[in-house]
Amino acid sequence: MIQTLPLDYFMASVGIIILYLPWIIVVINNLQQAYYATNWVRVSVSFDFLLKKWILSFSCMFIDLDFGFYNIGTYLLRLLFLIIIAWGIYMVCRYCNLSTKLFILTSIFIPFIILVIPDLVQGGKRSAITRYLIPCFPAIYLSVAYLLGKYLSQKYWRVVLGILLTASITSCTVSAISDTWWHNAPSYFNGEVAKKINASDSPILLSDLGVNYTNRGDLISLSYILDDDVRLLLLNNSPNFEIVENESEIFVFRPSERLREALKAKQWEFESVVNEELWKVKNSSLMDN
Structure with a gap:
């Protein structure tokens, strides 16, 4: 099985290139327009702005109640959920085998780092756009699911699960009936x-x-x-x-x-x-x- 992996990856890569070839051709033929259409993500912003957006983006998977971008309550409310996410990743790193650790860590941090480095070096807000961070989300969900599955027999963790479900359902309900939401860029207004x-x-x-x-x-x-x-x-x-x-x-x-x-x-x-x-x-x- 190990010997067939390089061939499997090669075939998968070729298949992906073929599937996306029409879009690749369109982008190449309209490279200047594509550059201008994405120029807004290269506008320099402060590190404080990026940090707030990272907190919002990664915590919105479980809670997404918006009290205002400059309201400290928006971020304090999300700290508990960020701690749960960090704890889940820690538990995966501590108890899972090497291949599982690598899968989770690379799935979360490589897409994030690819966006963060240009923002910090060249300026911009690529990593502040929530939809660009979606590739990180499945591995985060898996980490939290592993954490809950490991301790769900304990009453305390059943309460935590209840809090996560309640926060998620409430957030989805509130955002669904709103005209706009904080991550609607650039169509917020x-x-x-x-x-x-x-x-x-x-x-x-x-x-x-x-x-x-x-x-x-x-x-x-x-x-x-x-x-x-x-x-x-x-x-x-x-x-x-x-x-x-x-x-x-x-x-x-x-x-x-x-x-x-x-x-x-x-x-x-x-x-x-x-x-x-x-x-x-x-x-x-x-x-x-």
Whole structure:
């Protein structure tokens, strides 16, 4: 069996490359656009920000109640669950055989380290994006399951299991009925954006590809929660505003610098409505009339 492992790995690797080849070709052919579309993860942030995001990301597997990013209560509540995770990993390292230890440790730490090193050396927030850390989660679940399985006969650990289940169910319920959640990046404000637009009378929403080429995906997301009377207009690099000349309720979603300059050239005023994600345009000619 040991002798067949290299061949098995080789065949699996070839199979994966073949399956992902269409996406690899698309990325290679659109490398510049892919770079700009992911440019937001390379924005430098403080170590304090990264640390908070790591705490949130790894504890959200069991508890995900959000009291505010800058509220210390958010992090104190999660400490117990981080201790349980650390204890589970420790128990695996202490009592399991070498192959199991290596599987758990490499599954957790290699994906994490791959993201952390560029963030610390070059700057960025790759490791702060929860979905990028999902490959670490299965091994963490296995570690905690091993910990609970080893001590579940004791009453104390049955209480711990009850706490984990209660926290998980409560967190899923609360987040499911919320408009947004802390890990919704970069679409955190989409719910609030939709509410502001829907509250207007026959609005039209303008946008382009945006600074990071992410607007198209967010516009598709917004289209599901916008009212039927909301019109969407996606502009190209040479925007034509004739279609909206006589509109009074004009909104702009995450405009690129090019679109901002085009609006200024029309001498239209615009003000931020939602955290510089949504802007309202004031047509000067209509205001004068």
